[in-house]
Amino acid sequence: MDNVTIGLALVAGLLSFISPCVLPLVPAYIGYMGGRLTHQVSRQNATGAPPSISFGMRLQMLMHGAAFVSGFTLIFVLIGLLTTALSSVAGQYVGAFTQALGRVGGVVIIFFGLQFMGLLPRLFNWLRGKNRAPFLDSRLFSLAVAFVASVLIYWALLEEVVLALPVIAALLLGMFAGGAFSQPARFWMALMDRMQGALYADTRGDISGGREGLVGSAFMGMVFSAGWTPCIGPLLGTILTVAATAGATSGDIAQGMLLLAAYSIGLGIPFLITAMLMDGARGVLRRLQRHMRKIELLSGCLMILIGLLVASGRLQSLSQTFSRGEFADFTFRVEECGLAVFEGDLHLHHLGDCLAGTLLPVAINQSASLHFTADAQLRQLLFHAEAGDSIDVEARGLIDSELELDIALYAPDNAIVARANTAESRQVDDKLYPMTAVIVERGGLHLLSLSAEDFNNDARIRVKVRHALPLEEEPSSQALANNGISSLSDLVSEIGEVGLEEGKRAPAFDITTLDGERFRPADLRGKVTLLNFWGTWCGPCRREMPEFQRVYEEWAARGFEILAIAYNDSEAAMSDFRDEFGLSFPLALDDTGAVNDAYAIQTRPSSFLLDKDGIIRMRHFGVLSQVQLDDMLAAAFADE
Numbered sequence: 205m206d207n208v209t210i211g212l213a214l215v216a217g218l219l220s221f222i223s224p225c226v227l228p229l230v231p232a233y234i235g236y237m238g239g240r241l242t243h244q245v246s247r248q249n250a251t252g253a254p255p256s257i258s259f260g261m262r263l264q265m266l267m268h269g270a271a272f273v274s275g276f277t278l279i280f281v282l283i284g285l286l287t288t289a290l291s292s293v294a295g296q297y298v299g300a301f302t303q304a305l306g307r308v309g310g311v312v313i314i315f316f317g318l319q320f321m322g323l324l325p326r327l328f329n330w331l332r333g334k335n336r337a338p339f340l341d342s343r344l345f346s347l348a349v350a351f352v353a354s355v356l357i358y359w360a361l362l363e364e365v366v367l368a369l370p371v372i373a374a375l376l377l378g379m380f381a382g383g384a385f386s387q388p389a390r391f392w393m394a395l396m397d398r399m400q401g402a403l404y405a406d407t408r409g410d411i412s413g414g415r416e417g418l419v420g421s422a423f424m425g426m427v428f429s430a431g432w433t434p435c436i437g438p439l440l441g442t443i444l445t446v447a448a449t450a451g452a453t454s455g456d457i458a459q460g461m462l463l464l465a466a467y468s469i470g471l472g473i474p475f476l477i478t479a480m481l482m483d484g485a486r487g488v489l490r491r492l493q494r495h496m497r498k499i500e501l502l503s504g505c506l507m508i509l510i511g512l513l514v515a516s517g518r519l520q521s522l523s524q525t526f527s528r529g530e531f532a533d534f535t536f537r538v539e540e541c542g543l544a545v546f547e548g549d550l551h552l553h554h555l556g557d558c559l560a561g562t563l564l565p566v567a568i569n570q571s572a573s574l575h576f577t578a579d580a581q582l583r584q585l586l587f588h589a590e591a592g593d594s595i596d597v598e599a600r601g602l603i604d605s606e607l608e609l610d611i612a613l614y615a616p617d618n619a620i621v622a623r624a625n626t627a628e629s630r631q632v633d634d635k636l637y638p639m640t641a642v643i644v645e646r647g648g649l650h651l652l653s654l655s656a657e658d659f660n661n662d663a664r665i666r667v668k669v670r671h672a673l674p675l676e677e678e679p680s681s682q683a684l685a686n687n688g689i690s691s692l693s694d695l696v697s698e699i700g701e702v703g704l705e706e707g708k709r710a711p712a713f714d715i716t717t718l719d720g721e722r723f724r725p726a727d728l729r730g731k732v733t734l735l736n737f738w739g740t741w742c743g744p745c746r747r748e749m750p751e752f753q754r755v756y757e758e759w760a761a762r763g764f765e766i767l768a769i770a771y772n773d774s775e776a777a778m779s780d781f782r783d784e785f786g787l788s789f790p791l792a793l794d795d796t797g798a799v800n801d802a803y804a805i806q807t808r809p810s811s812f813l814l815d816k817d818g819i820i821r822m823r824h825f826g827v828l829s830q831v832q833l834d835d836m837l838a839a840a841f842a843d844e
Contacts, residue, residue: 208442210466212543216439217470219542223535226471228522229428232510233272233475236313236424237482239320239503240268268421269479273472275425277465279305283430283806284444284464300362302430303517307360309427310515314508316420321504322497328396341389350379427514439539441744441826443467444807534559536744536827550586551649557584563651576607581656590647597624597639597652610655611638616648704804706820710735710812711802715767717790718775718782723767725818731765732840735812737805739770740777745809748827749785755833756789762841763816767792771800771808815840 220226283302318324331340339345354372361367384391443463513519541558544550550558557563563584576583589595597611609626624638631637644650702709714724736752738745749768756766766789770778778791794800803812813822813836822836 208439208463210462212439212546213443213463213466214470215546216443216539216543217467218473219539220440220467220471220535221474223538225523225535228519230478232428232514232519234478234482235503235506235510236272236316236421237265237269237479239316239507240421241265241482242320242499242503265479265482266476267418269476271418271421272425272428272479273469273475275422275427276429276472276475277425277468278422279426279429280468281461281464284460302520304360304362305427305430306517306520307362307515309423309430310511310513311356311360312420312423313427313511313514315511316424317504317507317509317511319504320507321501323504325400328400331392331396340392343385343388346379346384346388346391350376350384428519430520439543440467441807441824444825445823534743536747544586554586558586576656583654585652585654587650587652588648589644589650591644593644595639595642595644595650596637597642598637607656609638610657612653613639613642614651614653615644615646616650617646618651621645621650704820704823706823708820710814710818710820713799713802715769715792715794715799717767717792718778719790721790723790723792725814728765728767728814729818730816731763732759732816732837733765733767733814735803735814736766736768737771737800737803737810738768738808739773740781741773742808744827746785748809748829749781749787751828751830751833752789753785753787754830755837759837759841760789764837764841766790769794769799771797771805813840 286301318327353375354368357371357375358365358368361371379385379391382391382394443460510519513522537559541550541555544558545552545555554563563586595613597613607626611624611626613621613623615621621644622639622642626636626638629636629638630640702711704711710725712725714722716722734752736748738749752766752768756764768787768789768791770791771794773793775793778793781787782791803810807825809825809827811822811824811828812820813824815821821840824832
């Protein structure tokens, strides 16, 4: 997935809509758009508007959906750039930015909910009543509102006095200049007039099909995107890496922005389709006119509930829950399988098996970890090979003595190319080599089938398909850039500067491993170090850990170290994970999140490769494949 195109990014975003990570956004979006539609139909009924539905009215719903997607795209691209290409400048502030936007946005959503329920006009009318005039004319009322608003601003800006004080001062100055403390009744009456005028303009736009209110829909998209934690699939991880590399090597982040925007637009297409489908509910709502008040109250309550979830951070937590473990692994398969079909590396009739996990599209030089149980005794891998390629199949690790596998390699025409049995295979330590140097005669999709019989336990094996690629005599500078590795001159020129960009010194930290060993950057000097940020709950992390163990065994003797730093985890779960995969490199728990904050980690897995002087040579977001690991280590040790 090295050459990412706009088309691929668009397709990946479209596929992401069905991932569990997007699930919390869907009811929130439907709640907002449904509430707006109910509000629109209710106002039409109240004003006696004709029952016919014009083209402009239908276009209105689509425009609000497009505004929502635009706001979503803006924040998603901004967050992507802040956490990658501009991480050394603003990456550490992304979490605070999204949290503050969620709090402010939650309050605004609650305001929309009150509007959709029709409570704001009733409140204004109540305040305008004759018996309420003395109440509005009280300076104590103005002071009370100013105090409540100040507390709300302080809370919305994360209890940061430096941020909240200027905003509170501006609020008090505006109230003082407007006469809130000298002529309170006049000030509050004028404020209600302006608010009702704005709400009336929005209602009039709903009825006539105008463009009023689109800013509100765009803001809703911004709020929901700030509360969304995306699952990092293979292509989104590559896009984030492209953005980081572009910003670090050339300062031109346009490519990263374009790819992130294409991904977000692809994700937004189903939202637009949903908006058009919801527009068909107008006739149903009209027929339920006598129950419209109840529908208004229900839709408004739903909006208020969504606002409370967003403001309290619960919606964000729910999104993070759906970006972990099996949910994240399913999302990874959705993107991996869907893109494989799009690129022609997977036949459409294989899609069901691919999504179920029984058939995996394996990239060349990538390995796969396969789990066999009593109920799952057939696993298939699909890969693309060219004529003349030499295919080696290696099974390794945790092979139960009772597990006997029949392995068959099928050509594009379903003819068997080679067959082997693990009982008859050459074994070295824990590695089996059932197929070696099988020459592919015809290019195309090849199927590797592994089946077990009469197996009643659990076992994991790893299968690796190697592709005989021609070696370049000398890697070009463009190839190095594509792999996220800057030139030595670029590295040396900034050797003293600390930052998160490639070529800068990695930020300092102090952490203790599960074995009680203390690690600091100074302790890693003289070694090429891979810092990996992961979690036992992270599905994609499970895919790359076996490869980390392989390269650690291969390169450790030359001065290579891996430090895998987990967050929001437990030492017991990490210890079990280490035993399951047979990991021998250090694992550490960042229980306070300090190291994650120092490296502006927003997605997992994320990796930083440091040279022997502690200089960042590569950043990567998402799963690292075997070929990427081998290439970056070969380049890192090439200067010796």
